[in-house]
Amino acid sequence: MSKITELNRRKFIKGAGMTALAGAAGAVATGAGTAAAQNSSSIPLLAGGKYDFDTPYNRVGSNCSRWDSPARRYPDGVFKYGMGVASMDFECAPCITEALTERVLHHNWGYLGSSQPLRDGIVKWNGERHGVDLAPDSITISDGVYPGVIAALRSFVPIGNKVLLTSPCYSGFYSMARAARVDTLDSQMRYVNGRYEVDWEDLESKMTPDVRAMIVCNPQNPTGNVWTQDELLRMGRLALEHNIVVLADEIHSDVIRSAHKYTPFASVPDEEVVNNSVSFNAISKTFNLAAMKNAYFYSKSPTMLARVNQYHRAELSTLGVVANEAAYQNGAEWFDQANVYLDDNHHFVESYVKEHMPSVGYTRNEGTFMTFLDFSRVIAAIDPDELAQHGKNTPEANFQDWLTHKSGVYLNPGSSYGTGGDGHMRMNVASSRLVLREVFDAMAEAVRKV
Numbered sequence: 001m002s003k004i005t006e007l008n009r010r011k012f013i014k015g016a017g018m019t020a021l022a023g024a025a026g027a028v029a030t031g032a033g034t035a036a037a038q039n040s041s042s043i044p045l046l047a048g049g050k051y052d053f054d055t056p057y058n059r060v061g062s063n064c065s066r067w068d069s070p071a072r073r074y075p076d077g078v079f080k081y082g083m084g085v086a087s088m089d090f091e092c093a094p095c096i097t098e099a100l101t102e103r104v105l106h107h108n109w110g111y112l113g114s115s116q117p118l119r120d121g122i123v124k125w126n127g128e129r130h131g132v133d134l135a136p137d138s139i140t141i142s143d144g145v146y147p148g149v150i151a152a153l154r155s156f157v158p159i160g161n162k163v164l165l166t167s168p169c170y171s172g173f174y175s176m177a178r179a180a181r182v183d184t185l186d187s188q189m190r191y192v193n194g195r196y197e198v199d200w201e202d203l204e205s206k207m208t209p210d211v212r213a214m215i216v217c218n219p220q221n222p223t224g225n226v227w228t229q230d231e232l233l234r235m236g237r238l239a240l241e242h243n244i245v246v247l248a249d250e251i252h253s254d255v256i257r258s259a260h261k262y263t264p265f266a267s268v269p270d271e272e273v274v275n276n277s278v279s280f281n282a283i284s285k286t287f288n289l290a291a292m293k294n295a296y297f298y299s300k301s302p303t304m305l306a307r308v309n310q311y312h313r314a315e316l317s318t319l320g321v322v323a324n325e326a327a328y329q330n331g332a333e334w335f336d337q338a339n340v341y342l343d344d345n346h347h348f349v350e351s352y353v354k355e356h357m358p359s360v361g362y363t364r365n366e367g368t369f370m371t372f373l374d375f376s377r378v379i380a381a382i383d384p385d386e387l388a389q390h391g392k393n394t395p396e397a398n399f400q401d402w403l404t405h406k407s408g409v410y411l412n413p414g415s416s417y418g419t420g421g422d423g424h425m426r427m428n429v430a431s432s433r434l435v436l437r438e439v440f441d442a443m444a445e446a447v448r449k450v
């Protein structure tokens with residue numbers, strides 16, 4: 001057992017995953033889920049297969065933002081479950097730990113040399129998985145999606161001009177725009193038959209001359225859309241017509257639910273549309289390597305790529321490169337199993353919410369390991385004075401605080417995701433299903449009492 005695990009085990013058992021841990025031990029040993037958990041959903045607890053995603057992996061005390069940051073915000077111990085920030089709770093693919101362990105035994109950490117193996121891994125992964133043919137020299141390696149998008153905004157959008165977003169969308173886009181000193185403009189999506197849809201009329205009406213870039217987030221965080229080829233083409237053609245560059249953020253592109261297909265923007269069948277875009281990606285969501293600081297961007301247009309490169313500078317860390325290379329080379333099997341597990345988690349969440357939390361609105365995700373729950377009826381039913389006591393600047397932020405105090409569950413307030421996020425909370429489902437069940441039981445009880 002590692003020092004971190006040893007040091008924090010008691011704390012973790014006291015808080016998050018207490019019954020989950022106990023349940024997991026039994027369930028894993030017998031190869032079957034607990035009867036109680038299976039009762040509330042037709043989804044079996046255990047995915048089976050080579051890797052164990054059921055046994056909760058204790059991250060408490062490892063300085064992770066998902067579990068440790070809220071604990072600092074709630075020092076009184078009311079916080080129990082970190083279901084916010086988009087990282088997975090699973091133990092990483094063994095090939096990553098093996099590669100890092102081997103590298104650590106070489107005791108020198110001077111500047112890195114070639115990024116060629118990483119580049120080769122990116123080309124192979126995108127070609128084999130997603131059918132996108134990338135020339136190695138069309139790729140720029142970065143230390144995150146943030147720095148790439150910020151560089152692109154600096155390059156394509158003059159200070160004070162605008163970047164267009166279909167909202168609700170990833171909160172980070174607003175901070176990227178701030179860092180590039182450009183303004184954002186939301187085109188709120190429409191909610192049609194349980195799916196978020198682009199409001200085409202609204203989108204086009206907002207394509208004014210001061211809008212110089214548009215971020216297409218595919219899959220879209222937090223609404224979970226996996227955009228079809230037709231939708232991407234339509235967005236791309238509108239953007240081209242209005243002289244707007246497309247920045248395709250595809251960081252969640254591997255986490256796609258069954259029955260859906262990710263279409264890389266750079267593969268849509270219109271060369272002009274493709275040449276008017278830059279794509280941003282990483283396997284940091286795929287393999288939970290966010291703090292290893294590795295990402296990349298590419299464009300089929302050498303001119304566009306050169307323009308972004310002009311404003312971009314990134315330095316990689318040795319361990320980040322080693323971890324990413326190992327994931328590209330040997331991690332596919334781990335991820336494929338993780339993705340099935342995540343899909344089942346979404347099924348679990350859907351059936352749980354529909355069965356036990358009828359006042360909460362559920363939207364069926366197509367991709368990502370996040371879910372965007374509609375708590376507007378719950379928020380409206382809470383005494384406004386009680387909610388206001390939390391002293392935050394939006395009802396959703398007050399509800400975040402309220403829910404943490406009532407259930408121990410910490411979610412992200414929908415108001416952080418732009419226009420249309422009101423009444424909603426974003427939740428991360430990339431955890432052991434045993435933990436998820438505890439989390440939902442705790443939330444359902446709090447909501448039932450309103």
Ligand SMILES: Cc1ncc(COP(=O)(O)O)c(C=O)c1O
Nearest residue numbers: 086144145146170221249251295
């Ligand atoms: C859509 C999207 N883009 C970018 C990021 C952040 O990327 P990075 O950590 O590589 O800067 C996230 C993180 O959650 C995200 O969801």
